Every structure is written in structure tokens, then in C-alpha cells.
Amino acid sequence: MPPSLRLASEAPTAPLPVTVGRIADFADDPVVCMRRLWVRHGDIAALQEDAQRVYFVFGPQFNKQVLSDSQRFHARFFTVRGPRHSAQRRLTSGLLSMNGDEHKRHRRIVMQPFSKAAISEYHDAVTTLAAEMLDSWRPGETRDINVDMTDYMLRLTSCILFGFDEQDLAHRVGVLTDRWVALNHSIGPAAFIPDADLTYRYDELLAAAEELETALKDMLRLRRGNCAGQDVLSLLLRAHDDAGGVSDDELLGHVALLFGAAHLTSAHTLTWTLFLLAQHPQVMEALHLELSDVTGGAPPRLEQIDRLDVLDRVLKESMRVLPASCYSQRITAEPVVLGPFSLPRGAPVVFSQFITHHLPELYPQPESFLPDRWRTLNPAPYAYLPFGGGPRMCLGGPLATLQFKITLPSILGRFKLTAEPHAEINARVMSTMLFPTSRVPLQIDRxxxxxxxxxxxxxxxxLVNLPPATTPVATLARRAA
Ligand code: HEM
Incomplete structure (x- = not known):
């Protein structure tokens, strides 16, 4: 039975929708744990171990209550903050650790480099780096597309955040950020587990934070000397000079968060989208025809992007069915009534893109990749949240979308991608993101x-229904006939 179907035999018997179990089960496999909770309880549930409860909201109404009320539901950095005056504490001081007026004030400043006008400046950087990557691909070879997309997004994110002129240092910052983010992710889920041993890899995390901070400070020093560029750090420094009120430590925290938030979410979205396209030849065919018509197979110019309707639907559907960001959490800042629960102050509340995006009442055949559903579908903001929702909605969403809408046509204009027959494709939510946990080998052809x-x-x-293997669809020949 598809996991999205509710089991009548499992109707709740307890007065409150609470499952007593191990909170570590959630950290071990968030999707399996949350699916069980949803099947058993519906749109709101709690997982209880001894005296500790984690609350889960899955339906749009509860998502809205939690995500729109940033006064009662506070964000909390997903991992340990480190000792006072440590590099770890400073690097985790970005937007995700801020609430209330402080968050509003900083968000206004951090948002400036992500306005529509500002991000259009990045068009050429995306086209150039995509072409550089593709120049090294050879027809006939099989590539692990996740390795490629992770490396590509590391280069692109470095350039967009720090500029083209300091590529070596920018790349080094990227590599160090990646390692630091990975360590945070490996420790992060322990925050849910009662009495978890947080010292595991703790010293390594503190050392990685020190090393990253040193490299970031070098970058900051260089940019302070010349902040005339269009990279995000230069724009932030200029916004800071206009608005004031952001210390160097806070600036470092913002930049570290921006890098961490942008890199793997974008790499995984590209990986999953290319994989889904490879597995759905008819969708691929429709996209290929659109790209041939609108761009002639070349990377799209800015003014062509809004005409790529199939691409828009493909991306929406890919981020629905395999969202890179699968869940996130809030902490209650005061006692709150949430559905049947009365939550005390300090209670963790999880919302999940993955579960909401797979609710059959919102998305019929939820496990199927059906981009055409977006011809008529217009979900409420809290029913579709690849970039979150409310006052903390992802501020890099438009930039990420622009990157995807240039990168995917650049790849598909030059190469055809087909999955390696019988490849084993595995995925798992680690900390909050849906990672490929095995190779994603795609065969590259002209x-x-x-x-x-x-x-x-x-x-x-x-996680997703994949159609059976097919024989080749001769698009262009059929079209000519
Ligand atoms: C596919 C790519 C991306 C996905 C799926 C994604 C997803 C998300 C989600 C779900 C949130 C909300 C988290 C929450 O409410 O707890 C978020 C927040 C955030 N994202 Fe993204 N993101 C992506 C790309 C980016 C990029 C490219 C940047 C910037 C360069 C970025 C910067 C941020 C920041 C700074 C926040 C925190 C906003 C705040 O707390 O006010 N993200 N992102």
C-alpha cells in the first residue's frame, strides 16, 4: 500500500494524537518516522519519550499557524551554538539564530543582494560556470551527477557570494564551509534526543569553525578594501554601510549561513530534477521541445526565462516530490495552544515539506512526478513550501530558481541524460536535507x-513512483512527421 494512504485500522485511540516511542527514531529516519505519525494521527501529532515531546504539524492550517506566527514560534539554529566567544558561536549567529525585531532588522539588510534586480546580475556567472562544467563532459561516459552538481554549486555559490576575482580564496571558503556544515548536520539531529552525547565530533566542529572563520575574515578584509563588485558580500558591506548596525561577527554569521543554506539545497535540487527527468522520458521530451523552440538549445537569455513554462512546472514538481529541504523546526517562545495540544514554552515543533507535499488531499497521486498538475494547481502558500513560508521564508528562493532555470537548459541543450541501467539510487534525510546516499550515475550522450x-x-x-523502463522516444522524428 502506498505510504501516503491512511490506514483505517490505525485510527487514533488515545485522546491526544501522541505516539509513545523513541525520539531517536526521528533522527534516524525522519521520513519514515513522520510518515508513521501522519498515517496514525493525521495533520498534527506528537512523539513522546519519557517526559519529552516533539510536536509535528503536517497540514496547511497548522503549518500556517506555526510559520506565520514568528512571535510565538521561534527559530533556533539546528545544531549546537558552541561556547561563548567561540568561532562556532559567532558563525551560528546569522539569521537562523535571530528572532523578533533583531531578525526583522537583519533580514531587511541581508535581503538586499537577493532582490530581483540584483539577482539578474548573476545571469552571466551561471552561464559561464555551467559552460565550464559541461566542457569537461564527454559523450558516452557515465557520471555521478550528484558529485557534479555538488562541485558545480560549490563554485557557483562561491562566485556569487564572493565574486569572480578571488576565485581561489572563494573556493577555499566554500570547501571549509561545506565541511563545517557537514559537521553541524552530523551533530544537529542529536538536539532532539534526550541525553544525547553532544560531545561526539564536538571538538572537530569547534576546530572547523575556527578555520572557516579565519578564511572568512581574510575574505572580509579583501572585500573591505574593494567592495565595488556585485557579489553578495560586497552588496552586504554596502548595505551595511548605508543602514549600519551590523557588526563584523554578525556579518560573518550571515555569510556562513548564506553559504550553508545555498550550496547543498541547490545541488540536491539539481540532482533530483535531472534524475526525475531521466526517468520520465515524456516529460523530458516536452521540455526538450520547449527548449528547442525558445532558446534553440542554447542557455536561455534573461528575457527568455519567463517563457519556459514546461521548465517551470518541472521544477515545481521536482521540489514538491523530492524537496531538498524536508523539514524544519521551531521552538515555542511562550505557552501556545496548537490544535488539541497545549504546548509549554520551549517545546520543539517540526513542520515538514516532505509530508505536506505528499498529502493526497492536496496532491492526487502524491508519489508521482506529474509536472502537468501545475497547469491548473495553485496551492495555498502553506500547502507548498519548498522554500518555507511566512516571515522566515527562504530569501534565496528567487536566486536558486534563476540558477536552476539557466543551468538545466544549459545541460539539456548539449547532453541527453539516461540513468545507468540497474543503478541503485538511495536517498535519506540527514539532518533536514534529502541527500542522495549512493551514486546517481547518469549516462551522458549528445x-x-x-x-x-x-x-x-x-x-x-x-519516495517517488518511477514509471517502468521504456524504449526510446524519437522526439524530433515524430515531430517532423
Ligand atoms: C533549492 C535551494 C534552496 C532551498 C530548497 C531552500 C530552502 C529554505 C527553507 C525551507 C528555508 C526556511 C527554513 C525555516 O523556515 O526554518 C530557508 C531559509 C533560508 N534560506 Fe534557503 N533554500 C534554498 C536556497 C537558498 C539560497 C540560494 C540562499 C542564499 C544564497 C538561501 C538562504 C536562506 C536563508 C538566509 C534563510 C533563512 C531566512 C530567515 O530565517 O529569515 N537559501 N531556505
Missing amino acids: QDGEFHAAPVTGNIHT
Whole structure:
């Protein structure tokens, strides 16, 4: 039975929708744990171990209550903040650790480099770096597309945040940020577990934070000497000079968060989208025709992007069915009534893009990748949250979307991608993100407009319905006829 179907035999028997179990189960496999809670309890539930409860909201109404009320539901950095005066404490002082007026004031400043006008300046950087990556691809080879997308997004994020002129230092900052983010993610879920041993890899995390901070300070010093550029750090420094009130430590915290928030979420979204396209030849065919018509197979110019309707639907559907960011949490700042629960101050509340995006009452056939549903679908903001919602909604969403809408046509204009037959594709939510946990091998061929799906194995089949393998679809020949 598809996991999204409610089991009548499991109707709640307790007065409150509470499952007594191990909170570590949530950290071990968030999707499996949250699916069980939803099947058993519906749109709101709690997981209880001894005296500790974690609350979960899955339906749009509860999402709205939690996400729109930033006064009662505070954000909290997802991992340990480190000792006072440590680099870890300073680097985790970005927007995710701020609430109330402080968050509003800083968000206004941090948002400035992400306005529509500002992000259009990044068009050429995306086109150039995509072309550089593709120049090294050879028809006939099989590539682990997740390795490629992770490396590509590291370069792109470095350039956009720090500029093209300091590529070596920018890349080094990127590599160090990545390691620091990975360590945070490996410690992060322990925050949910009662009596968890947070010292695990703690010293390593503190040392990684020190090293990253030193590199970031070098970058800050360089940019202070010349902040005339269009990179995010220069724009932030100029915004800071106009508005004032942001210390160097806070600036470092913002930049570290921006890098961490942007890099892997974007890399995974590209990976999952390319994989889903490879497995859905008819969608791929429709996209190929659109790209041929609008751009002639070249990377799109800015003014062409809004005409790529199939691409828009493909991305929306990919971020619905396999959202890079699968869940996030809030902490109650005061006692709150949430559905049948009366929450005390300090209670953790989790909302989940993955579960909300798979609710059958919102998205019929929720496990299927059906971009055409977006021809008529217009979900409420809290029913579709790849970039979150409310006052803390992702401020990099428009930039990420622009990057995808240039990168995907750049790849697909030159190459045809087909999954390696019988490849094992596995995915897992680690901390909050949906990672590929095995290779995602795609075969690279010259783009000839003929697409077919190859059979794959792995736990990916528990997350999304993949159609059976197909024989090639001869797009262009059929079109000419
Ligand atoms: C596919 C790519 C991305 C996804 C899926 C994504 C997802 C999200 C989500 C779900 C949130 C809200 C978290 C919450 O409410 O707890 C968020 C917040 C945030 N994102 Fe993104 N993001 C992406 C790309 C980016 C990029 C490119 C940047 C910047 C360069 C960025 C910067 C941020 C920041 C700073 C926040 C915190 C906002 C605040 O607390 O006010 N993200 N992102």
C-alpha cells in the first residue's frame, strides 16, 4: 500500500494524537518516522519519550499557524551554538539564530543582494560556470551527477557570494564551509534526543569553525578594501554601510549561513530534477521541445526565462516530490495552544515539506512526478513550501530558481541524460536535507531528442513512483512527421 494512504485500522485511540516511542527514531529516519505519525494521527501529532515531546504539524492550517506566527514560534539554529566567544558561536549567529525585531532588522539588510534586480546580475556567472562544467563532459561516459552538481554549486555559490576575482580564496571558503556544515548536520539531529552525547565530533566542529572563520575574515578584509563588485558580500558591506548596525561577527554569521543554506539545497535540487527527468522520458521530451523552440538549445537569455513554462512546472514538481529541504523546526517562545495540544514554552515543533507535499488531499497521486498538475494547481502558500513560508521564508528562493532555470537548459541543450541501467539510487534525510546516499550515475550522450528510462533499484522507490523502463522516444522524428 502506498505510504501516503491512511490506514483505517490505525485510527487514533488515545485522546491526544501522541505516539509513545523513541525520539531517536526521528533522527534516524525522519521520513519514515513522520510518515508513521501522519498515517496514525493525521495533520498534527506528537512523539513522546519519557517526559519529552516533539510536536509535528503536517497540514496547511497548522503549518500556517506555526510559520506565520514568528512571535510565538521561534527559530533556533539546528545544531549546537558552541561556547561563548567561540568561532562556532559567532558563525551560528546569522539569521537562523535571530528572532523578533533583531531578525526583522537583519533580514531587511541581508535581503538586499537577493532582490530581483540584483539577482539578474548573476545571469552571466551561471552561464559561464555551467559552460565550464559541461566542457569537461564527454559523450558516452557515465557520471555521478550528484558529485557534479555538488562541485558545480560549490563554485557557483562561491562566485556569487564572493565574486569572480578571488576565485581561489572563494573556493577555499566554500570547501571549509561545506565541511563545517557537514559537521553541524552530523551533530544537529542529536538536539532532539534526550541525553544525547553532544560531545561526539564536538571538538572537530569547534576546530572547523575556527578555520572557516579565519578564511572568512581574510575574505572580509579583501572585500573591505574593494567592495565595488556585485557579489553578495560586497552588496552586504554596502548595505551595511548605508543602514549600519551590523557588526563584523554578525556579518560573518550571515555569510556562513548564506553559504550553508545555498550550496547543498541547490545541488540536491539539481540532482533530483535531472534524475526525475531521466526517468520520465515524456516529460523530458516536452521540455526538450520547449527548449528547442525558445532558446534553440542554447542557455536561455534573461528575457527568455519567463517563457519556459514546461521548465517551470518541472521544477515545481521536482521540489514538491523530492524537496531538498524536508523539514524544519521551531521552538515555542511562550505557552501556545496548537490544535488539541497545549504546548509549554520551549517545546520543539517540526513542520515538514516532505509530508505536506505528499498529502493526497492536496496532491492526487502524491508519489508521482506529474509536472502537468501545475497547469491548473495553485496551492495555498502553506500547502507548498519548498522554500518555507511566512516571515522566515527562504530569501534565496528567487536566486536558486534563476540558477536552476539557466543551468538545466544549459545541460539539456548539449547532453541527453539516461540513468545507468540497474543503478541503485538511495536517498535519506540527514539532518533536514534529502541527500542522495549512493551514486546517481547518469549516462551522458549528445542531445539527439530521443529519450528512454532505464530500470533502477534502491530506496528511491519508497519516495517517488518511477514509471517502468521504456524504449526510446524519437522526439524530433515524430515531430517532423
Ligand atoms: C533549492 C535551494 C534552496 C532551498 C530548497 C531552500 C530552502 C529554505 C527553507 C525551507 C528555508 C526556511 C527554513 C525555516 O523556515 O526554518 C530557508 C531559509 C533560508 N534560506 Fe534557503 N533554500 C534554498 C536556497 C537558498 C539560497 C540560494 C540562499 C542564499 C544564497 C538561501 C538562504 C536562506 C536563508 C538566509 C534563510 C533563512 C531566512 C530567515 O530565517 O529569515 N537559501 N531556505
